[in-house]
Every structure is written in structure tokens, then in C-alpha cells.
Amino acid sequence: MISETSHVASTEPSYLEVEHGLKSWLLTTDHKRIAILFMIAVTFFFFVGSLAAGAIRIELITPQGDFLTPDGYNRSFTLHGVIMVWFFLIPSIPSVLGNFLIPLMIGAKDMALPRMNLASWYLLAGGGLFTMTALIAGGVDTGWTFYTPLSTMFSHGHVVAVIAGVFITGFSSIFTGINIIVTVHTLRAPGMTWFRLPLFVWSLYATSVILVLATPVLAITLLLVVAERFFGIGVFDPRLGGDPLLFQHLFWFYSHPAVYIMLLPGMGVISELVTASAHKRIFGYSFVAFSSVAIAILGFMVWGHHMFVAGQSMYASMLFSLLSFLIAIPSAIKSYNWTATYFKSRLTINAPFLYTLTFITLFLLGGTSGLFVALLAADVHVHDTYFVVAHFHYIMVGAAVSAYFGGLHFWWPKITGKMYPELWGRVAAVTMFIGFNLTFFPQFILGYLGMPRRYHSYSPEYQFLNDVSSSGAAVLAVAYALPFFYLTWSLFKGPQAIANPWQAAGLEWSVPSPPPKHNFPNVPVVDFEAYDYPPEATRGRN
Amino acid sequence: MNESTFIKFWPEQASQYAGQVDWLVVTFTGMMLLFVLPVFICLLVFSFRYRVGSKVPRDHRSIGNHKIEMTWIVLPFLGAMILFVLSSRLYYISRTPPADAMEIHVVAKQWMWKFQHPGGQREINTLHIPQGRPVKLSMISQDAIHSLYFPVMRNKQDVLPGTYTYMWFEANRPGSFEGKCAEYCGTDHSTMRVRLIILKPQEYEQWLQESDTSQSLARQGDDLFRQFGCSGCHAAGPDASLVRAPPLEGLYGRNVALADGSHAIADSAYIRDSILLPQKQITAGYEPIMPTFSNVLDEESVIRLVAYIKSLATTQPNGETP
Numbered sequence: 001m002i003s004e005t006s007h008v009a010s011t012e013p014s015y016l017e018v019e020h021g022l023k024s025w026l027l028t029t030d031h032k033r034i035a036i037l038f039m040i041a042v043t044f045f046f047f048v049g050s051l052a053a054g055a056i057r058i059e060l061i062t063p064q065g066d067f068l069t070p071d072g073y074n075r076s077f078t079l080h081g082v083i084m085v086w087f088f089l090i091p092s093i094p095s096v097l098g099n100f101l102i103p104l105m106i107g108a109k110d111m112a113l114p115r116m117n118l119a120s121w122y123l124l125a126g127g128g129l130f131t132m133t134a135l136i137a138g139g140v141d142t143g144w145t146f147y148t149p150l151s152t153m154f155s156h157g158h159v160v161a162v163i164a165g166v167f168i169t170g171f172s173s174i175f176t177g178i179n180i181i182v183t184v185h186t187l188r189a190p191g192m193t194w195f196r197l198p199l200f201v202w203s204l205y206a207t208s209v210i211l212v213l214a215t216p217v218l219a220i221t222l223l224l225v226v227a228e229r230f231f232g233i234g235v236f237d238p239r240l241g242g243d244p245l246l247f248q249h250l251f252w253f254y255s256h257p258a259v260y261i262m263l264l265p266g267m268g269v270i271s272e273l274v275t276a277s278a279h280k281r282i283f284g285y286s287f288v289a290f291s292s293v294a295i296a297i298l299g300f301m302v303w304g305h306h307m308f309v310a311g312q313s314m315y316a317s318m319l320f321s322l323l324s325f326l327i328a329i330p331s332a333i334k335s336y337n338w339t340a341t342y343f344k345s346r347l348t349i350n351a352p353f354l355y356t357l358t359f360i361t362l363f364l365l366g367g368t369s370g371l372f373v374a375l376l377a378a379d380v381h382v383h384d385t386y387f388v389v390a391h392f393h394y395i396m397v398g399a400a401v402s403a404y405f406g407g408l409h410f411w412w413p414k415i416t417g418k419m420y421p422e423l424w425g426r427v428a429a430v431t432m433f434i435g436f437n438l439t440f441f442p443q444f445i446l447g448y449l450g451m452p453r454r455y456h457s458y459s460p461e462y463q464f465l466n467d468v469s470s471s472g473a474a475v476l477a478v479a480y481a482l483p484f485f486y487l488t489w490s491l492f493k494g495p496q497a498i499a500n501p502w503q504a505a506g507l508e509w510s511v512p513s514p515p516p517k518h519n520f521p522n523v524p525v526v527d528f529e530a531y532d533y534p535p536e537a538t539r540g541r542n
Numbered sequence: 543m544n545e546s547t548f549i550k551f552w553p554e555q556a557s558q559y560a561g562q563v564d565w566l567v568v569t570f571t572g573m574m575l576l577f578v579l580p581v582f583i584c585l586l587v588f589s590f591r592y593r594v595g596s597k598v599p600r601d602h603r604s605i606g607n608h609k610i611e612m613t614w615i616v617l618p619f620l621g622a623m624i625l626f627v628l629s630s631r632l633y634y635i636s637r638t639p640p641a642d643a644m645e646i647h648v649v650a651k652q653w654m655w656k657f658q659h660p661g662g663q664r665e666i667n668t669l670h671i672p673q674g675r676p677v678k679l680s681m682i683s684q685d686a687i688h689s690l691y692f693p694v695m696r697n698k699q700d701v702l703p704g705t706y707t708y709m710w711f712e713a714n715r716p717g718s719f720e721g722k723c724a725e726y727c728g729t730d731h732s733t734m735r736v737r738l739i740i741l742k743p744q745e746y747e748q749w750l751q752e753s754d755t756s757q758s759l760a761r762q763g764d765d766l767f768r769q770f771g772c773s774g775c776h777a778a779g780p781d782a783s784l785v786r787a788p789p790l791e792g793l794y795g796r797n798v799a800l801a802d803g804s805h806a807i808a809d810s811a812y813i814r815d816s817i818l819l820p821q822k823q824i825t826a827g828y829e830p831i832m833p834t835f836s837n838v839l840d841e842e843s844v845i846r847l848v849a850y851i852k853s854l855a856t857t858q859p860n861g862e863t864p
Binding site for chain 1: 549550551552553562563566567570574577578581582584585588589592593594598599600601602603604605606607610611614615618619622623625626629630632633634636637638652685686687689691693694696697698699700702703704705707720722723724725726727728729730731732733819836
């Protein structure tokens with residue numbers, strides 16, 4: 001049952017107050033402090049990646065290439081893609097919220113491998129700063145995809161340096177993945193069976209399996225690119241006897257699962273937020289749990305849908321198209337179950353709920369537009385156009401980033417011990433929904449009209465929709481900046497949070513806000529199911 | 543024809559196939575709305591009806607139901623499968639050029655498109671094609687990967703270095719439309735566009751005649767064949783030389799036995815590889831003595847040579863093209 005232990009009873013200092021000074025942070029092995037370190041790092045990278053996005057949207061206000069040089073534009077979208085994918089989206093939820101919450105949710109004192117956890121942060125921060133320096137000082141114009149032979153033979157930028165940075169950061173992913181897997185297997189409290197785990201833990205477990213299996217493939221691929229660029233070893237360049245499509249196969253064998261590395265944690269957050277706002281056990285727990293596993297497995301079998309026009313066999317394309325339809329099913333299962341959870345619920349409307357609505361709506365639009373690009377004949381037309389750009393931004397930004405912001409608001413009281421200003425939270429959530437759709441919905445139309453992606457200049461017929469998109473980006477910038485200010489403000493002026501401000505189920509709400517260094521005074525014994533809300537919600541209101 | 547439009551929401555069509563793709567997309571959109579709209583409506587209704595404080599019955603709350611789960615798994619899947627089949631059929635059509643298609647050769651390089659018509663006419667960044675006749679583009683890149691994309695045809699195909707790829711379409715209306723490079727290829731990627739000019743058949747004939755061309759593609763290849771000394775080894779009949787090299791008459795399209803015991807069809811890709819990477823596939827019974835021409839011939843010259851060798855398929859004596 002939900003524990004009503006008041007934080008007043010606890011005399012132990014919180015993890016924030018137990019030690020002081022920079023050293024106590026930089027050498028910490030406390031999962032909660034490491035989560036804060038990750039939060040600072042990914043916030044910084046998100047800011048850098050957003051600046052590059054801003055430069056792109058300003059350039060595209062007019063059809064002529066008049067704001068940036070062609071190379072400047074190409075470097076901007078490469079910077080944007082590389083930073084956002086590897087230094088924000090992939091680490092955001094697993095390393096920030098996952099790190100903070102998994103031990104609390106399963107009743108553990110810390111992650112299983114605390115020093116590895118800290119090493120993961122140093123790899124991300126170090127690799128990120130190195131990559132960013134190379135991207136800004138030297139510049140790379142290959143796009144985040146590093147397609148060969150462009151990247152190996154024809155690009156002038158600091159390709160090898162950026163690849164080295166991404167390679168290093170890959171180990172951060174692998175470390176975090178291993179840590180989560182080991183923690184979930186070995187540190188669950190007595191009675192915390194697999195089917196009593198919160199769905200967030202299921203999601204992150206599935207994510208970690210992908211991280212550990214897929215990231216080494218990226219590392220190998222990047223090494224091969226370096227081998228060709230530095231030593232002229234023919235792997236991908238046909239003039240050296242290589243095969244350029246081999247790179248695409250290897251790259252997407254990592255990068256398609258990587259899409260789910262970015263999305264699955266968001267789905268985990270939403271499963272928590274849905275139940276908490278509904279005050280009701282999730283509908284179809286096992287279907288939602290196993291759909292995460294299904295996504296992790298099927299995610300490895302669909303990479304060829306990135307290559308329908310690349311020159312792969314026609315029959316391979318048909319198979320990949322079929323498999324891509326299959327992977328839509330677990331995503332559909334989740335969406336339908338979330339919605340069904342709200343039936344006969346006792347629903348609290350607050351900022352996390354608004355982010356949840358945003359997530360489900362944008363995820364459904366992003367997911368169904370994903371089926372258009374899985375549909376062979378449609379993909380031949382929209383492949384490499386703004387339709388694809390819109391599609392994956394609906395998933396990566398509309399869904400994944402909304403989940404991160406929703407989760408950040410929901411667990412903010414637990415993490416910081418302070419309440420965020422609710423009104424501002426709602427304003428930011430609604431602004432984000434409007435700004436996002438203004439920015440990216442026009443891009444679906446642009447893509448179907450035939451505007452290719454990565455275009456520095458374009459035909460005047462596309463200007464109106466591009467201008468709508470750029471205006472939306474300005475609104476979106478405000479929506480992302482707002483939480484930065486009011487959340488920071490709340491650290492100093494926000495009201496104290498009680499242990500369980502949302503009256504939510506889950507072990508993390510049974511400890512004080514913020515929790516003490518070792519989370520639980522005694523090892524908790526779990527004799528209740530996940531989402532143990534009263535069968536008929538009669539308890540007090542919000 | 544479309545430059546002055548202020549806002550557009552749907553692209554023009556210039557082939558019957560484009561119409562079929564649009565039909566598919568509209569149908570699929572309808573089906574997706576069928577599966578997605580109920581969710582949006584339920585979310586809105588539930589969040590209003592079941593908000594905290596509203597006095598509505600909340601008993602008999604279900605936390606799972608296998609029948610419902612199976613329904614919302616199976617129904618969308620079956621619906622999507624129907625469209626998967628329809629779309630795969632269209633994809634098959636778009637990837638399978640008819641045998642009688644007129645072949646135009648495309649060479650892509652940073653950052654331009656070069657076209658060679660069978661009659662020897664050459665164009666850069668402009669492509670004239672006739673209406674009502676299937677056109678097959680045989681494409682290769684000289685550097686990075688490019689992608690030729692004609693939105694009005696709803697078709698695109700990546701253009702690779704080292705391998706020929708193909709695309710085809712049949713225009714059903716005259717006009718002038720923009721095609722573009724869709725695969726990011728470096729600095730001036732966005733300027734790598736092509737004007738597609740579709741002419742009525744008689745206008746196309748007129749254009750062919752007015753265009754500056756003295757020789758067909760095969761004849762140009764014949765000239766290269768002599769100029770680069772290919773005839774020194776490969777010539778047959780009275781010109782036969784002392785060096786033993788495989789004869790090229792009647793070669794194109796034949797099944798060739800290779801030295802390693804395997805077989806290969808002598809298509810354009812095989813002939814191209816034999817010129818540029820001669821050690822890759824050795825014809826059975828011959829010494830691997832041919833030097834590579836990869837440093838002296840560009841892709842356009844190779845295309846001419848292939849056209850010449852192709853013209854020998856019907857074993858006509860030197861290069862009299864039909």
C-alpha cells in the first residue's frame with residue numbers, strides 16, 4: 001500500500017545535504033547525485049543542439065541560402081543531429097530518470113555498479129565536449145548518419161575526431177545499459193517479483209538490452225569508417241573494392257534499434273504518469289510490459305526499411321516492410337492500454353498529465369506517419385524528404401522529449417524536494433504542444449510536396465510552409481526555455497514537497513522527498529502489486 | 543508551370559503511377575484515422591468525464607481484458623496488411639521497367655546530373671523525355687551516393703558509385719517539372735536539381751533532331767574502343783591480334799563461364815566491371831592480363847563503350863546501329 005510516512009519522521013539528512021562541495025559531487029557514487037550530474041550534462045547538450053536547430057530554421061525562412069553558407073548549413077544540421085541523438089536523446093531518460101528512479105522503484109540502496117555509473121557520466125561529458133569542440137571548431141558536414149563514401153572520401157571536416165567522440169560516448173551507453181540490467185536482476189527487494197515491477201523498469205530493462213547489443217555494432221562500424229578514411233582500407237568505397245551499402249546496413253542495424261533506445265524509456269515514463277494521473281492500475285499490465293520486450297526484439301529486424309530506395313533487393317524491401325508493420329503492433333498496444341486506463345479513472349489534471357496527453361497524441365501521429373514510410377510505394381516518394389523529418393521529430397521530440405519533460409515535472413518533488421509552480425508547468429506544456437505542431441506538421445506536407453531534407457536552399461513554392469514551421473520553432477523555443485527558468489526558480493523559492501504529493505503508488509513515493517543517501521532506512525518488503533491503487537478510488541482528492 | 547503558386551498542399555502528377563500512389567496514400571490515411579481518431583476522442587471524453595470531483599459511476603473497473611486486447615491487436619493489423627499487399631504491388635511495378643522502355647543513361651557527380659540519350663544527345667541538369675513512352679534511367683555515380691527524385695512521378699532511386707541502379711516511369715502529360723537530388727551528397731547538395739521536360743512525341747522527335755549530335759552512343763563507344771586500344775586485343779575476324787582476349791561479338795546478355803567455375807550474365811554491370819576492375823571476373827580459358835581502365839575512363843565513357851559492346855550483341859559488324 002501507499003505509505004504515508006511523513007518526511008518529518010526521518011532524521012537522516014537527504015542525499016543533497018549529506019555532503020557538500022564540488023568534490024562530493026564529482027566523485028560521488030550515489031545514483032541520485034549521478035542522475036543530477038547527467039541532468040546538467042544533457043541540459044547543456046540540449047541547449048547546444050537547439051541552437052543549431054535555430055540556425056537551421058532561420059536559414060529556411062527564405063528559399064535562398066542567405067543566412068549560412070552551404071557548408072555552414074550542412075555543419076549545423078550535422079551538429080544538431082549528432083548532439084541531439086547521442087548526447088541528449090539516448091542518455092536523457094535512462095541516465096537521468098532511470099538512474100534516479102530504478103533503485104528507488106525496486107527497493108534498492110543504489111545501482112549495482114556505482115563506480116561504473118560515475119564512469120558512464122565522465123564518458124558522456126568528456127566524449128560530448130570533445131565531439132562538440134570538433135563539430136564547432138573544425139566542423140563536419142556528413143550529417144549524423146556518416147554515409148559512405150561521402151564521409152570517408154569526400155568530406156573535408158573533422159570526421160575522424162567526431163567519430164572518435166561518438167565512439168567514446170558509446171561506452172557510456174553500454175555502461176549504463178549493463179548497470180541497469182544487473183541492478184534489475186540482482187537488487188530487487190524481497191517480494192518485488194518481475195510482474196510487480198513498475199512498467200518504467202520493464203521499459204528501461206528492454207532499452208538496456210538494446211543498448212548493450214546494438215551499441216557495439218555502431219562502434220565497429222565507426223572504426224571501419226576510420227580505417228577507410230585514414231588507411232585507405234577498402235570497406236565501403238567501391239573504388240577500393242568496398243560496398244557503400246554495407247555501411248548503411250551496419251549503421252541502421254544500430255540506428256534503428258537506437259530509435260527505440262530513445263523512445264522506449266519515454267513509453268516507460270508515460271506508463272507511470274498515466275497511472276498516477278488516473279489513480280488506477282494500468283489496463284493490461286502484462287500486455288504493456290511484454291510490448292516493451294517485443295519492441296526490443298523486433299527493433300533489430302527492421303533496419304532495411306531505411307533502404308527502400310538505396311538499391312537493396314526488391315524482395316528484401318518487401319520483407320522489411322512487413323516486419324515494420326509488425327513492430328507497430330506493440331506500440332499500438334501501449335497506446336490503446338494507456339487510453340483504456342483513463343476509463344472510469346479519477347483523473348487529476350496537472351502539468352505531468354498535459355505532457356502525457358501531448359505524448360500520446362504526438363506519438364500516435366508520429367507512429368502512424370511511420371507506417372506511411374514503412375509502406376513501400378509511399379516511402380519511395382517521401383523517402384529523404386521533409387515527411388521523414390516530420391515523422392521522426394514527432395517520435396523523438398514530440399514523444400520522447402515530452403515524456404522527459406513530463407517525467408521531470410512528475411518526479412521533480414522527489415528529486416529536489418521542491419514543488420514546481422503548477423500554473424507555469426501547464427502553460428509550458430500547452431505552449432510545447434502548440435509550438436511543436438506548428439513546427440513539424442507543415443513538414444509532412446512539405447515532404448509530400450517533394451521537398452528533400454538537408455536542403456540549404458529550396459524552390460519558392462515551399463516558402464509559406466517553411467515560414468509556418470520556423471515560426472513554430474520560435475514558439476517551441478519559448479516552451480523549452482520556460483521550464484528551465486521556473487524549475488530553477490523552484491529550487492530556491494518553491495514550496496517544500498511532501499513524500500507523496502501526487503498520492504501515487506510506487507516505492508519511490510514511500511521515502512522522503514528528497515530521499516536520504518541510502519534511500520530506504522530498512523530493506524522494504526513488497527507484498528503488493530504494481531500500481532496498488534484502491535480498487536474503487538474513494539480516497540481524498542488531489 | 544508551377545512556379546507562381548503561393549501555397550500548395552498537394553503535388554502535381556505526371557504519370558498514371560503517381561495517381562496510384564496518391565490513391566494508396568489517401569486510402570491509408572483514411573484507415574489510419576480509423577484507428578487513431580477513436581483514441582483521441584476517448585482521451586478527450588475520459589479526461590473530461592472522469593476528472594477528479596465529477597460524480598460519475600466508477601464501479602466495475604476493469605484492469606485488463608484479453609478479448610479487447612486481441613481486438614485492437616488483430617483489427618489494425620489485418621487492415622494494414624491489405625494495404626501492405628497493395629503497396630508492395632505498386633513498389634514491384636516501380637522497380638520493374640518494361641522490356642521496351644527507352645533507356646537513358648545518367649551519371650551523377652558532385653553536383654550535377656548528366657544524361658546521355660541512346661541517339662548520343664547529351665544534357666546536363668535538364669532531361670527531355672517523350673510523353674506516353676516508358677523511360678528507363680540507368681544510373682551511376684562518379685563520387686558519393688546521390689538520389690534522383692522526380693516528385694511528379696512519385697519516384698526516386700539512389701544513384702550509387704560502382705553499381706548501376708535503375709528507375710523508370712511513363713509520363714502522361716507534357717510539362718516542365720523539377721527533379722532533385724534526394725540523398726545528401728555534400729556542400730551543394732541542394733543545388734543539384736534537374737529540369738524534367740516532358741514533350742509530346744512529335745515535339746520530342748523534333749528536339750532530338752535539333753539537338754547537337756553527330757553520332758549515336760554506340761558509335762561514340764566505337765571511337766573510344768579504337769582510341770583506347772581495346773581493338774588491339776579484342777578485335778575479331780581479319781583484325782584478330784596475337785593477344786588472346788575474349789571476343790565481344792554476341793557477348794552482351796550471354797551467360798559467361800568464369801575462371802573460378804562460376805557463371806555470370808554479361809550485362810552492363812558485368813561489362814563495366816570488366817573494363818574498370820578486370821581482375822574481378824576472369825573469363826574461363828583466358829589469362830588475366832587486361833589492365834584496368836579506371837584511371838583513364840570516366841563513367842560516361844564507360845557507358846559509351848558498354849553501348850558499343852551491346853550493339854555487337856546482334857553480331858553486326860562494327861557499330862552500325864539500327
